[in-house]
Amino acid sequence: MTDAAPTTAGSPAPIVELSGVRRRFGQVDALAGLDLEVPANRITVLLGPNGAGKTTAIRMITGALDPHAGRVRTFGLDPSVHGEEVRRRCGVVSAKPALYDRLDGHANLAYSAELYGLGRGDHIDQRIREAAARFGIEHALDKRVGGFSTGMKTRLALARSILHQPDLLLFDEPTSGLDPESSHAVLDMIREMTDDGRTVVMCTHLLLEAEGLADKVIVMEAGDDLVSGTPTDLTRRFWPGTVVLVGAEAPIDPAVLRTIPGVRQIEPDSEPNQVRLHLDGDHRTPDVITALVANGLRLTRIEPISPTLEDLYFAVRTKRVAGEIAEDGGRRLADGEGADGGRDGDLTSVTDRTRQVAALTGWPGSEGSR
Amino acid sequence: MTAPTVPVGDAAVEPRAAREGWRDLSWRRVKIVARSDMRQLIEDKGFWMPMVFLGAIFFLIIPTVLLLTITKIGNVEVVSQMSKTLEVLPSAAQDQIEGQSPEGKTAYALAVFLLAPIAIVVPLTISTAIGASTIVGERERGTGEFLAHSPAHEKEIYLGKLIASLVPGYATTLAGFGVYSLIVNLLVGPEVGGWFFPTASWWTLMLWVVPPFLALTLSIVLRLSARVKSTAAAQQAAGLVTLPMIAIAYSQSTGALFGASSSGLIIGVIAWILAIFGLSRGMRAVSRSRLLGVNDGV
Numbered sequence: 001m002t003d004a005a006p007t008t009a010g011s012p013a014p015i016v017e018l019s020g021v022r023r024r025f026g027q028v029d030a031l032a033g034l035d036l037e038v039p040a041n042r043i044t045v046l047l048g049p050n051g052a053g054k055t056t057a058i059r060m061i062t063g064a065l066d067p068h069a070g071r072v073r074t075f076g077l078d079p080s081v082h083g084e085e086v087r088r089r090c091g092v093v094s095a096k097p098a099l100y101d102r103l104d105g106h107a108n109l110a111y112s113a114e115l116y117g118l119g120r121g122d123h124i125d126q127r128i129r130e131a132a133a134r135f136g137i138e139h140a141l142d143k144r145v146g147g148f149s150t151g152m153k154t155r156l157a158l159a160r161s162i163l164h165q166p167d168l169l170l171f172d173e174p175t176s177g178l179d180p181e182s183s184h185a186v187l188d189m190i191r192e193m194t195d196d197g198r199t200v201v202m203c204t205h206l207l208l209e210a211e212g213l214a215d216k217v218i219v220m221e222a223g224d225d226l227v228s229g230t231p232t233d234l235t236r237r238f239w240p241g242t243v244v245l246v247g248a249e250a251p252i253d254p255a256v257l258r259t260i261p262g263v264r265q266i267e268p269d270s271e272p273n274q275v276r277l278h279l280d281g282d283h284r285t286p287d288v289i290t291a292l293v294a295n296g297l298r299l300t301r302i303e304p305i306s307p308t309l310e311d312l313y314f315a316v317r318t319k320r321v322a323g324e325i326a327e328d329g330g331r332r333l334a335d336g337e338g339a340d341g342g343r344d345g346d347l348t349s350v351t352d353r354t355r356q357v358a359a360l361t362g363w364p365g366s367e368g369s370r
Numbered sequence: 371m372t373a374p375t376v377p378v379g380d381a382a383v384e385p386r387a388a389r390e391g392w393r394d395l396s397w398r399r400v401k402i403v404a405r406s407d408m409r410q411l412i413e414d415k416g417f418w419m420p421m422v423f424l425g426a427i428f429f430l431i432i433p434t435v436l437l438l439t440i441t442k443i444g445n446v447e448v449v450s451q452m453s454k455t456l457e458v459l460p461s462a463a464q465d466q467i468e469g470q471s472p473e474g475k476t477a478y479a480l481a482v483f484l485l486a487p488i489a490i491v492v493p494l495t496i497s498t499a500i501g502a503s504t505i506v507g508e509r510e511r512g513t514g515e516f517l518a519h520s521p522a523h524e525k526e527i528y529l530g531k532l533i534a535s536l537v538p539g540y541a542t543t544l545a546g547f548g549v550y551s552l553i554v555n556l557l558v559g560p561e562v563g564g565w566f567f568p569t570a571s572w573w574t575l576m577l578w579v580v581p582p583f584l585a586l587t588l589s590i591v592l593r594l595s596a597r598v599k600s601t602a603a604a605q606q607a608a609g610l611v612t613l614p615m616i617a618i619a620y621s622q623s624t625g626a627l628f629g630a631s632s633s634g635l636i637i638g639v640i641a642w643i644l645a646i647f648g649l650s651r652g653m654r655a656v657s658r659s660r661l662l663g664v665n666d667g668v
Contacts, residue, residue, distance in 0.1 A: 025664050025665045026665040028665075059518070059519075059662065062518075062519045064515075064518040064519050064658045064662060065658065065659060065662070065664070083521075084394070084521045084523065087519060087520060087521045088521045090519065092515075092516075092519040094512065094515040094516070094519075096512035096515065097512070098511075098512045098513045098514075098515045098516040099513065099516075100406070100410060100511075100513055101511070102410045102413045102414050103406075103409065103410060103413060107406075107409065111402070111406045112516075112520075114399075114402045115399060115402055115403075115520045115521065115522055116520070116521060117521070144413075170519075
C-alpha cells in the first residue's frame, strides 16, 4: 500500500519526515524546530502534555498548515506544494470527531467518499457499510449524527478515515471523551490497522493507551521533540540495568545494600520494608538475595520491575525540566550518548511519581518547581 | 535525525490560495461541497421553515392583501391616495402604466413598480443568513478540521459554500416570483385586459440584476464569516453589511424598472463587474488556517 521505497541502506524510507519545523501562532511558537520520522507500517505515538505541538505536527504532515521554517515531507512529497496528493493518501481523525450533526451517518461517510474522489453509487454504499461494520457502527448509519454518543461519533469518524483506504492514518487523541470500554475497543481497532499495511501516527497525552500500542514513541514538549525511539530502546537507554523490588519482614538497612556488588542505586518504595534496587544487570539478582539472606533478613518478595511508558515519559520530562536534556537533547539521548543509566535517582525514578509531578507542575508542595 | 533548518520566510511563502490555481480547480468538488451544505439546510427544519415563511409574506400575503384591497374591495379613498402617489413616478414609468380604471392603473403600478423590493429583500435576507455562518460554523462545529485535511482546494470550498448560500435564497425568490406572477395576473389581469406579468423589466431584474447583487453581498458576507470568531459575531456583522446592500440593490432595482429598457441591462453589467471583483477578493479569505481556527495573524 505505501510507497516506502527501500533506501540505499536497505531500510524502508520513512513515510513522514519533519526537519527543523517551526510554526508560530501569533506570539506563540507551536513548533520550535521539530524533527520527527515516521516509519512505514508501524504505529508511531506522539506523547506530550497539552500544548506540546502534537496537533500542529499532524496538521503539518497533511499540509493543512504550512511551516514557517523547516522541511516537511510526507510520502516524499512537500505537502504545501502537493497538498491534494498527500491529503488524498491520509486519513485523519481529529480530537473532536468533526462530523456533521445534521446529517445521518451514511451521508457523513458519503460526503467524505465523494470529496476523496470515490464517487457515488452502489459500490460506494457497499464500501460505506463495510467501513461502518468494521467499527461496529453500521446499525446507526441511517440515524442523525447529532443523536450519537461520543463513542459512536468516534467510531464513525474512524470508519470515515479508512473509507478511501489511505496509506497513512493520523489519529489525534482518538479516545478523547470515551469510556474505558470504548477506549479499549478503539485502540484495538487502531492496532488492527497496521495489520493491513497502513502506517499510523497517534497523538495522546494518555500514557496508558500508548503502552503496548506504540512501535515508536516521540516525546514532545513545547513544540520540540525530546526523545524518540522504540519503547524498548528508550527504556534501555534510561534504565540500562535491572530494577528489582525487594521486600522483607523487617526494614532493610541501606548500609547493607550498599555493600552488595552491582547495586547502583537504592530507591525507597511506598510500602514499608520494601526498596527498589537498580542493579548492573539481571545476573546481580542472585547476589542480592544471597547477601540479604546472609545478613539475616527474611525475604518476602523479589520482583524484577519493567519500567512502563509512563515511567519513561516522566523520566524524560523531569530530566528536561531539570535541564539535563538540552535543546538538542532529543537527538543526543536517542543516539544513546546522554543516557546516564539511571544513576540519578531523583530524575529517573520509577516510583517517586509524586515528586516528579510536583517538579513538572510546580504546584504547591512541590520540592522543585520550574 | 537532525537536518539543517530550511528557513522559509513569510515573504517567500506564496499564499496557498494563490498556489492552488484555477487550473487545479475541480467543479465536481465544488458541487460536492455545495450539495452537502444544502442537504444540511434541508435537514434543518428550524432553518427552512422561517425561510418559506419569509417568502410567503413578501411574495404571497402582502401582494394579495394590497391588490385585493384595490381591485376587489374598491376602497375609493385608498385608490385615490395611491393614484396621487403614482404622479411622483418618472414619466417613463407613468407611460408604461396600463389599465382603464383608476383601480386598474393603481393595481398595475403597484404590482409592476412598487413591490420591486420583494425581489431583493427575500434573497438577500435568506442568503446572508446562510452565508454568515457557513465558514465560521465549520470552525465552531470542528468540521473545519475535516475540510482542512481533505483534498478539496480552498477555492473549491469557498465556491461550494458560496453556491450553497446563494441557491436557497435565489431559488426561494424564483419560486416566490412564480407565485407572485400568478397572483398579479389573477387579480390585476382582468383590470388591464389579460395576463401581462412578468414584464420585460421584471425578467431583466430577476435574471440579470438580482443574481450579481446577491453574489456581491455574499462575497462580503463570506469574507466576514471566514474572519470572525463566532457565528453570533458573523450574523451581527452580516446585518451591518446587508442593510446598506439592500438599500443599494433596492434603488438600483427600482431604477431598472422605472427607467428605459436598457437601464436594467446597464445596472446588471455594473453589478456583475462588482460581483466578480468581490468574489475574486473574497476567495482569498478562505484558508485552511481559518477553517482550523488557528491564530495566524491574518
